[in-house]
Amino acid sequence: xxxxxxxxxxxxxxxxxxxxxxxxxxxxxxxxxxxxxxxxxxxxxxxxxxxxxxxxxxxxxxxxxxxxxxxxxxxxxxxxxxxxxxxxxxxxxxxxxxxxxxxxxxxxxxxxxxxxxxxxxxxxxxxxxxxxxxxxxxxxxxxxxxxxxxxxxxxxxxxxxxxxxxxxxxxxxxxxxxxxxxxxxxxxxxxxxxxxxxxxxxxxxxxxxxxxxxxxxxxxxxxxxxxxxxxxxxxxxxxxxxxxxxxxxxxxxxxxxxxxxxxxxxxxxxxxxxxxxxxxxxxxxxxxxxxxxxxxxxxxxxxxxxxxxxxxxxxxxxxxxxxxxxxxxxxxxxxxxxxxxxxxxxxxxxxxxxxxxxxxxxxxxxxxxxxxxxxxxxxxxxxxx
Numbered sequence: 001x002x003x004x005x006x007x008x009x010x011x012x013x014x015x016x017x018x019x020x021x022x023x024x025x026x027x028x029x030x031x032x033x034x035x036x037x038x039x040x041x042x043x044x045x046x047x048x049x050x051x052x053x054x055x056x057x058x059x060x061x062x063x064x065x066x067x068x069x070x071x072x073x074x075x076x077x078x079x080x081x082x083x084x085x086x087x088x089x090x091x092x093x094x095x096x097x098x099x100x101x102x103x104x105x106x107x108x109x110x111x112x113x114x115x116x117x118x119x120x121x122x123x124x125x126x127x128x129x130x131x132x133x134x135x136x137x138x139x140x141x142x143x144x145x146x147x148x149x150x151x152x153x154x155x156x157x158x159x160x161x162x163x164x165x166x167x168x169x170x171x172x173x174x175x176x177x178x179x180x181x182x183x184x185x186x187x188x189x190x191x192x193x194x195x196x197x198x199x200x201x202x203x204x205x206x207x208x209x210x211x212x213x214x215x216x217x218x219x220x221x222x223x224x225x226x227x228x229x230x231x232x233x234x235x236x237x238x239x240x241x242x243x244x245x246x247x248x249x250x251x252x253x254x255x256x257x258x259x260x261x262x263x264x265x266x267x268x269x270x271x272x273x274x275x276x277x278x279x280x281x282x283x284x285x286x287x288x289x290x291x292x293x294x295x296x297x298x299x300x301x302x303x304x305x306x307x308x309x310x311x312x313x314x315x316x317x318x319x320x321x322x323x324x325x326x327x328x329x330x331x332x333x334x335x336x337x338x339x340x341x342x343x344x345x346x347x348x349x350x351x352x353x354x355x356x357x358x359x360x361x362x363x364x365x366x367x368x369x370x371x372x373x374x375x376x377x378x379x380x381x382x383x384x385x
Contacts, residue, residue, distance in 0.1 A: 007323045009353055011142050011172060011300040013194040013201055014343035016251075020199060023254040024247040031246050037238035039253055044235055046256035049264055050197070051170075051189055051207035052180035058231040059252065060204040061245040064171040064192025067204035069097050070226040071167050071188045072136065074216045078102040080133040083125065088112050089143035089329045090169060094136050101221065104130070112332060113302070115295035116148050118156055125160055134165035134187075140173035143329040145302035145338060146295045147173065154185030165215065171195060174205070175259075176271040176299045176342050187212045193248065196271070196299055197255055198343030203248045206231070271298040273384050274341040274350050281354040281377035285361055285369050290336055299342035302328075309364055310334055313357065321356040347381050 008015045029035045044056035051057055060066055072094070076082055082103055084094045087110035098105040108124050110116055116137070125132065135157050140147050150168060157166045165187040170179070174189070175196030181189055186209075193203035206228060208216075216228050230241035259267055275298045279289060282303050290302035305313055310327070314337055317323040328336040341350055354373045362368045 005322070007321075007349060007352060009340050009345075009349070010324050010326045011145075011195070011338050011340040011342070012192070014196070014198050014340060015345070016198055016200055017255075017258060017344045019258060020251045020254045024200075024251045026247075026250065029246060031240065031244055036246060036249075039250055040235070040240060040244070041238040043249055043252040043256060046253070046260070047205065047207075050175055050256070050259065051191070051205070052178075052182075052184070052186075053189070053207035053209075054182065055208060055210070055213070056235050058206040058208070058228060058235060059240070059244065059249055060206065060226075060231070061202065061240075061242070061248070062204050062225075063201060064190070064194075064204050065093065065097075066226060067171070067190035067192065067206050068094060068169055070204075070206055070223075070228055071169075071190050072097055072103075072134075073101065073221045073223045073226055074219055074228045075134050075165050075167060075188065075212065076101070076103050077133070077219055077221055079104065081106065081128070081130040082133055083108060083128070083135045085110060085116055085121070085135070085137040085148070087114065087116070087138065087144065087146055087148070088141035090141055090171070091138055092330075094138075094169065098136075106130070106132075113144050113146065113290045115146050115292075116153060118149065118152050121153070122156055122160070125157075132161070132164050134167055136167045137169065139168050139170040139177070139179075139189075140297045140299060142172040142300060143332065143338075145291050145297045145300045147177075147297040148295070150179070150186070151184045158185040165212065172342070173297060173299050176268065178268055181207060181209055187215075193252075196342040197252075199248060199251050199255060202245050203252065208232075268298075269384075270346070271342060273381065274298075274345060274347055275301065277347060277377045277380040278339065278341055278350050278354070280380045281350075281373035282357075284376035285358065285373045300338055300340045302336050302338045304336050307335070309361070310337060312364055313337060313360055316360045317353075317356055320360075321352075323353055323356055325353075347377075351377060351381075
């Protein structure tokens with residue numbers, strides 16, 4: 001049953017399509033040439049569809065974490081009050097970034113595995129006796145596989161005070177979900193390259209609206225490499241402020257071409273189908289899911305096997321079937337497993353995962369579960385083919 005080709009189903013990095021790899025391996029070009037200007041021009045504008053943005057998307061040569069930090073230091077002045085929703089490891093990263101600067105951060109804690117309760121968050125915001133500059137949240141909390149109700153959150157923040165900036169970490173979901181920054185009242189939306197955008201790690205993306213552009217000019221927080229004013233000015237000249245990852249940005253353009261070919265609405269549907277089928281297959285194997293259906297992410301699923309099954313499942317999938325999934329983070333380490341279904345992924349890929357999981361579980365439990373997960377998985381797929 002061992003697969004000669006590995007199946008990377010971690011929640012990032014994800015498999016990079018052959019077409020992207022080939023474009024990234026083309027001969028190097030100078031980053032101050034007409035050829036590169038054409039590439040950055042097209043890539044930054046084609047990304048607008050993926051981000052639901054009206055402005056070209058800034059591309060940074062750095063990890064997704066840099067985009068989180070850039071979003072904060074370009075919106076928040078020293079001594080400003082901000083609210084950070086923390087529902088997992090990456091909300092906690094926003095919290096740690098804020099602690100590195102002279103910002104006043106108010107933390108709205110959400111139990112790991114739960115989505116934001118809109119009414120509770122409204123009460124929390126209204127109880128703060130401070131002028132809030134910005135609200136920061138995850139779109140998808142990768143560590144738990146929660147997808148927060150971003151559209152409802154954006155509307156709430158805008159209704160409470162339209163001057164508050166709504167900043168969204170979309171690192172592990174952009175490229176797999178319908179988003180419209182204007183409709184969803186998002187001022188800044190950031191992402192990374194190695195998740196649903198299915199590129200190698202090393203690029204980060206920042207989408208912004210016109211209101212944010214004006215705010216960037218006013219903010220006095222110290223920054224240099226992450227000064228988004230520099231990136232916007234350069235984009236107007238079809239350039240970058242610093243030496244970019246030329247090959248990665250060429251890959252961005254190829255990614256956009258692939259999505260245009262598939263049509264983005266079909267990309268979104270493909271991720272939703274994989275999510276629903278995987279969740280049905282896992283539940284059929286008597287394994288609990290960490291997240292309720294209403295908060296389930298289309299890009300990653302967290303599941304809760306019996307405690308003694310967690311490590312053997314992860315190890316056996318890799319060692320016997322060449323399938324990579326991920327464990328839990330922080331206090332969920334050793335308690336949950338996470339399987340990614342984002343980027344270059346199809347129902348056939350996920351069917352291999354469910355099939356291998358059935359074999360591993362049958363051996364661990366001493367009783368056959370063969371066919372149980374696959375049947376439920378295929379029943380979901382059958383509704384869409």
